[in-house]
Amino acid sequence: MTSHTHSKKLKDWVTKMAKLCEPDGIVWINGSEGERRQLEKECLESGELIQLNQEKLPGCFLHRTAKDDVARTEHLTYICTRKKHDAGPTNNWMSPRTAYAKAKEIFRGAMRGRTMYVIPFSMGPVGSPFSKIGVELTDSKYVVLNMLIMTRAGDAVLRQLEKEDHFTKCLHSKAELDINKRLILHFPEDNTIWSVGSGYGGNALLGKKCLSLRIASYLARRERWLAEHMLIMGIEEPNGHIEYIAAAFPSACGKTNLAMLIPPEGLKVKGYRIWTVGDDIAWMRVDSDGTLWAINPEAGFFGVAPGTNSKSNPMMVETIKKDTIYTNVVLKPDGTVWWEGADGPAPAEGIDWQGRPWKPGMTDAQGNPVLGAHPNSRFTAPIRNCPSASFRVEQHHGVPISAIIFGGRREHLAPLVYEAFNWQHGVFVAAAMASERTAAQFGKLGEVRRDPMAMLPFCGYNMADYFRHWLAMGKRMVKPPKIFHVNWFRTDESGKFLWPGFGENLRVLEWILDRCNNKVRAVGSPIGHIPFASDIDLTGLELVPGTLDKLLEVRKADWMEEIKGIKQFFKIFKKDLPEELWLEFESLNQRLKIYE
Numbered sequence: 292m293t294s295h296t297h298s299k300k301l302k303d304w305v306t307k308m309a310k311l312c313e314p315d316g317i318v319w320i321n322g323s324e325g326e327r328r329q330l331e332k333e334c335l336e337s338g339e340l341i342q343l344n345q346e347k348l349p350g351c352f353l354h355r356t357a358k359d360d361v362a363r364t365e366h367l368t369y370i371c372t373r374k375k376h377d378a379g380p381t382n383n384w385m386s387p388r389t390a391y392a393k394a395k396e397i398f399r400g401a402m403r404g405r406t407m408y409v410i411p412f413s414m415g416p417v418g419s420p421f422s423k424i425g426v427e428l429t430d431s432k433y434v435v436l437n438m439l440i441m442t443r444a445g446d447a448v449l450r451q452l453e454k455e456d457h458f459t460k461c462l463h464s465k466a467e468l469d470i471n472k473r474l475i476l477h478f479p480e481d482n483t484i485w486s487v488g489s490g491y492g493g494n495a496l497l498g499k500k501c502l503s504l505r506i507a508s509y510l511a512r513r514e515r516w517l518a519e520h521m522l523i524m525g526i527e528e529p530n531g532h533i534e535y536i537a538a539a540f541p542s543a544c545g546k547t548n549l550a551m552l553i554p555p556e557g558l559k560v561k562g563y564r565i566w567t568v569g570d571d572i573a574w575m576r577v578d579s580d581g582t583l584w585a586i587n588p589e590a591g592f593f594g595v596a597p598g599t600n601s602k603s604n605p606m607m608v609e610t611i612k613k614d615t616i617y618t619n620v621v622l623k624p625d626g627t628v629w630w631e632g633a634d635g636p637a638p639a640e641g642i643d644w645q646g647r648p649w650k651p652g653m654t655d656a657q658g659n660p661v662l663g664a665h666p667n668s669r670f671t672a673p674i675r676n677c678p679s680a681s682f683r684v685e686q687h688h689g690v691p692i693s694a695i696i697f698g699g700r701r702e703h704l705a706p707l708v709y710e711a712f713n714w715q716h717g718v719f720v721a722a723a724m725a726s727e728r729t730a731a732q733f734g735k736l737g738e739v740r741r742d743p744m745a746m747l748p749f750c751g752y753n754m755a756d757y758f759r760h761w762l763a764m765g766k767r768m769v770k771p772p773k774i775f776h777v778n779w780f781r782t783d784e785s786g787k788f789l790w791p792g793f794g795e796n797l798r799v800l801e802w803i804l805d806r807c808n809n810k811v812r813a814v815g816s817p818i819g820h821i822p823f824a825s826d827i828d829l830t831g832l833e834l835v836p837g838t839l840d841k842l843l844e845v846r847k848a849d850w851m852e853e854i855k856g857i858k859q860f861f862k863i864f865k866k867d868l869p870e871e872l873w874l875e876f877e878s879l880n881q882r883l884k885i886y887e
């Protein structure tokens with residue numbers, strides 16, 4: 292083992308963790324093609340992966356997780372700072388001492404009979420000053436194969452690590468995959484992550500939410516940048532100019548879909564083209580030119596399968612035709628895959644996500660339909676497979692951001708789009724945002740919860756300080772991006788979506804860019820600037836007359852109700868909440884009172 296690295300720090304840590312977990316052997320991941328093939332072969336033998344039809348889906352595999360290991364478990368996720376106050380009222384907290392002690396009991400001997408893999412990985416292009424290096428130790432080959440897609444991993448990173456001698460220590464073991472012995476622990480003060488008892492995505496691929504958001508957000512505040520749950524996309528205008536935007540929506544609320552949308556028929560004549568930079572995480576900093584620049588630290592997509600089809604997301608359908616790991620979807624008799632909302636009809640029969648024979652229309656004992664794919668089933672695919680992947684993905688400098696968009700699922704409240712009056716008001720809009728719960732996390736579906744900046748489950752420190760940091764970042768920019776709020780999910784009386792969404796969302800982005808470039812005026816409202824209906828180009832879109840007005844409506848009664856929820860939420864931060872947010876709250880309250 293000694294020959295693998297000259298970093299004493301890394302060697303000592305690996306030795307120490309191996310002593311705790313007692314693996315049968317240690318393998319250092321170098322990132323080569325041969326190594327990946329070998330791992331795939333071993334996974335096929337152990338049943339961790341099922342090979343899919345290699346003619347139709349070359350390089351693709353299926354994985355099934357344990358039945359109760361299908362989504363992030365936020366109630367088992369902790370921020371472990373010495374002071375409880377530093378984790379803030381929205382995070383689960385444990386003292387580092389207690390957390391290490393508890394987890395040690397589960398990690399002890401957990402890798403017996405297994406190999407421990409050492410994965411050196413870089414979030415962001417290797418060697419870029421904006422990238423961060425981590426090393427994940429794991430006993431899951433599935434995790435290794437996913438990390439090879441989601442991050443830049445292997446020897447090149449190890450060499451870089453040796454230069455910097457600085458990395459996030461990420462320890463992972465699936466242990467018994469027992470939800471009662473599962474902990475996802477973050478130690479920002481030690482630059483360390485310990486995750487045990489889960490093999491699922493966000494719990495186990497530690498470069499993603501754990502490092503790139505929870506640990507990174509903590510570092511970002513100290514180093515004065517932003518680590519956000521945002522997609523990054525470029526919108527190329529007919530003249531060839533590309534405007535980049537970043538957008539934060541909570542999990543399973545449409546980031547991946549927006550990041551690679553196809554312009555709708557009616558707007559095609561305008562010649563827009565979309566470039567995908569990232570679909571989940573953005574790291575943003577103020578450059579010497581006084582504007583905000585963003586990189587996507589990831590190298591792959593870990594996307595939601597249900598609902599993905601050639602109509603909703605043709606770019607993704609193309610992306611996942613090869614080199615893709617599918618998790619918890621239906622296996623068809625021909626060795627291909629299916630999920631609710633996939634292309635084509637459901638197969639007459641197949642194997643469901645739990646490995647049981649499955650037929651469409653099956654119902655359980657209570658008469659509820661049995662889904663073939665888990666609602667949070669996913670695919671892991673490299674960005675380079677995506678036809679709309681931006682040529683900037685590999686550039687360490689990233690892209691300049693013109694607009695920041697926040698959004699969520701709100702059946703009734705939020706209009707299709709509105710613009711914040713200024714940066715401070717935008718921070719208030721984002722801090723007060725809420726969304727209906729989806730299948731991406733354990734819990735009651737549909738329940739509205741506050742999810743500031745779509746970061747509630749991902750902020751590695753006290754969110755009151757996070758809001759303050761956002762306010763401060765605005766002051767550091769010569770021309771801060773404009774801030775918007777969108778809602779693709781407003782419904783009519785019968786519960787049907789009013790807005791067609793997906794590619795059609797470009798119509799809203801067009802308005803947003805027009806606002807950034809001072810091309811259109813807007814209507815004032817208590818919550819922000821609303822579009823004139825005539826400024827949203829609906830060419831080629833058949834909407835029932837009056838729909839756009841319904842989509843843009845700001846209803847006083849609903850908002851009067853909403854601000855009660857905002858107040859309640861803000862109050863949990865007590866005196867820590869920045870004064871500016873209370874000022875914005877009061878102004879909104881006053882504007883609403885006099886609004887007809």
Ligand code: GTP
Nearest residue numbers: 542543544545546547548595597598731779792793
């Ligand atoms: P995470 O990967 O969990 O962070 O999710 P995400 O924000 O990337 O969400 P994604 O794009 O995967 O979409 C999640 C679900 O929302 C899918 O089932 C989509 O079909 C659906 N969805 C996405 N965009 C739209 C839209 O514009 N309108 C409607 N009605 N549904 C959408």
Ligand code: SPV
Nearest residue numbers: 363492493499500542731
């Ligand atoms: C999310 O839940 O926001 C995801 C999937 O993007 S996970 O990697 O599990 O966090």
Ligand code: MN
Nearest residue numbers: 520542543571
């Ligand atoms: Mn996400």
